[in-house]
Amino acid sequence: MKLEGIHSVYFLGIGGIGMSALARWFHQAGYAVAGYDRTPSPLTDELFEEGIKISFEDQISAVPEKYINEKKGLLVVWTPAIPKDSVLYQFFTSGGFAMKKRSEVLGMITADHYTIAVAGTHGKTTTSSLIAHLLKSAGKPVTAFLGGITQNYQSNLILNTTKEATIMVVEADEFDRSFLRLHPDVEVVTSADPDHLDIYGDEETILEGFREFIKLLQKKGKLLIQEKAAAKIGTENLPQKGVKIYGLRSATGIHAENVQARPGSFAFDYEDGKVQIKNLELFIPGFHNVENALSAIAIALDHGLSPMEIKAGLASFRGVKRRFEILVQEGGKVYIDDYAHHPEEIRACLSSVRAMYPGKKLTVVFQPHLFSRTRDFAEGFSESLSLADQVLLLDIYPARELPIPGVSSEMLFDDIHTADKKIASKEKVFEVLEEWNPELLVTMGAGDIDRLVPKVKDWMRSRLKPELL
Template sequence: MLIEPVELVGVAELGAVHFIAIGGAGMSPIAAMYAALGVPVSGSDQADSPTLAGLAALGIRTHVGHDATQLGDAATVVVSSAIRETNPELVEARRRGLRIWHRSTALAALMLGRTGVAVTGTHGKTTTSAMTAVLLTGAGADPGYVVGSALTATGRAWHLGGGAAFVVEADESDGSFRQYPAAIAVVTNVEADHLDNWGTPAAYAAGFVDFATAPGVVTVVISADDPGAVALTPAIRRAGKHVVTVGESAGADVRLSAIESTQGGSRAVLTADGDRGDLVLAVPGRYNLHNAAAAYAVGRALGLPGAALRAAASGFSGTSRRFEPVAEIAGVRIFDDYAHHPTEVAATLTAARGMVGGGRLVACFQPHLFTRTRDFAGEFGRALALADEIVVLGIYPAREDPLPGVTGRLVADAAQALATGPVHYVETLAGAAPALAAIVRPADLVVTLGAGDVTRVGPELAGLLESIA
């Protein structure tokens, strides 16, 4: 189901606000910002967590479990796309006739009165929005921001900021990216995904055009290299938007050249109007240089000096679950990554390959969603075949119910047909770390991949390796 835009109301006019599933990565930063602005905030989540404790420390009334009585005197209720209509708090909110907003609307309200920057794309939107926040901050702009994953340097995914700019990660999966009042729109790439909501690749692509040509958008930063983005650029130009292209193509407005890997990082020469110099990152991967170029283009659109933006890029140390180091035990390096689309898996493993050295690249992948697994099992197998040894887990369902015949084994079989090394299928998450512990050896680099709870596997593997070291 697609989320349609609604009319925005200023945060000060919302009354008390209750967030259902307040502990989620997409909800907790918004709730924290509302509380920081003096709004009475409450919220509930299905399980206790450090996030709930952190929100409570900000003065937010938090609850474990969902119950209609927990709405209290709320005038506005905020939900995410994952909340089912049967949730007792949502049922009660509808019965009372309260204002019910999707999380994107609650986030969009924070942008009112600011110069909005909305970053979207099938891949890379979390890193690009985080890089944009870091580059603007380093160049002295003090932006507000809400991104999908905590910055490694600060441990936070949000900042109110005192400057004019406000940066958000705009989720295209449910169409909610069309809600944001942005002056600058960023499109990192466009590749078919989330067809359970959009129906067809053409409809999905058209949603990006709607996003980029919204009435308030002045400047669109878009990839000059990605075929899906390039295909949409003429329609965006016809809508009268100022388009800034970024990438390695000869005609890119912000162009990358002389790309190379460094020890744990990457670098390129960046050339743009009136500026040319080194772009040096402390994170690996060609794709991260592209993300940084888009962030740079946003800064230039806001009038910031190119040299200051390039210098600030070196201060970006990553975000949670984006090729994040977990541990190094007994000569085995363990990383964790959020990659959950075939293109993302391939990009992450390609970057990891450049860091392996004399060992092997071991991938542990947990498919996310039954529909995505059904639609892209073959593509996942092709991407995973970039690793030397592969462990595939059962599907993390998230919001979906099972589909007949769709299991993680579809991905494992696809990988087995193409891989040069062993492929193992482990149905349960509990079996993942023991399976990895049995196959890894010194000098190996292990990457856990997926958008579900596979993030637990890395620390569990580290614990097992430490116990037998």
């Protein structure tokens, strides 16, 4: 199927972060766009305001007639998050409509463009957003499909506004093997930890998925890979040429020196053996984000950016919503929200928070995501959450899954070594916060905990100490 043969696009699950970016791209490219999602959200509100028709009823009557009557030239884009018993899914699949997954469509769009694809079980949203920002802030012709809402652009889509040939920056998502649909000229692999075992089954199979992704690299392409990921995937499985290995403290590859944790930022020097850029400052804190920045800087250098352009772009980057987002930092109170939903992400986040605010009591509210992930990584979750002084566990957010007998937040509770710990429903969160009165609070999770964030921010601000303002 070719893009030039399409006049209309209907999205099943239009409110997803990746789906909504595609919907925006088609809409701004002049296609007729509409879609369905289960519930309204800030993302669907924004799409509606941009002129995209959205229904929240899983009924055929909710689909505009144009999309049903003009089958030829209609593309239906769907996400695996849509249940197979959905009325609309059943209608389109049985009706002979052209249907493609989001990853297939992203592959179609990027096939004819120079593409930088960022993969990894953690860090791909921040890294791809930072690459896109560095290039765009230096005037490069960038279009980016991102897995989060960037603070600089207030969108998950960045469009090339020049007449030059587009550089595509995309998130290469390993879920459902989506990243195997792409045609990358440059690849970044930020991490290769076991995850999505409901799809892959075991760690070796997901590593094989990353090896297959690396094989997609175009001839004369370039690969930047984090050193631990390279070791897991196997250096013998990497291309013989065009490979750069990076790591926060790598002894031989791209690395950072003089890393300093500050309240609200991290400072460091970039080193790659040939180029040194001193006194860089990144206002999205975290040791893991410094590491993400290393690969973005290397790509920026490869695309002709000067050290001064990189330093300015890095300093102006404001991050991605829900990625180590500092929401309150005044009056003796600090509140940070993060999307962390894997033990390694939790460990990276909390270790960085400890370094930034030494001596403060650290309180964490965590919502586990998926029954299968909670079961598969229970020990790791308990260990990483034990870095906090106080832990409040919420119920598991099921997302696309049905409950698994015996799997609940209680699986994590007993093995969390923190003495001050509780389990509560979302409705009881503020009762616990009132009791604990945290000075340094972190909320974490990939479920609907984001709905609580504005209320928690207001609550923390109401507890500021006037004498410290």
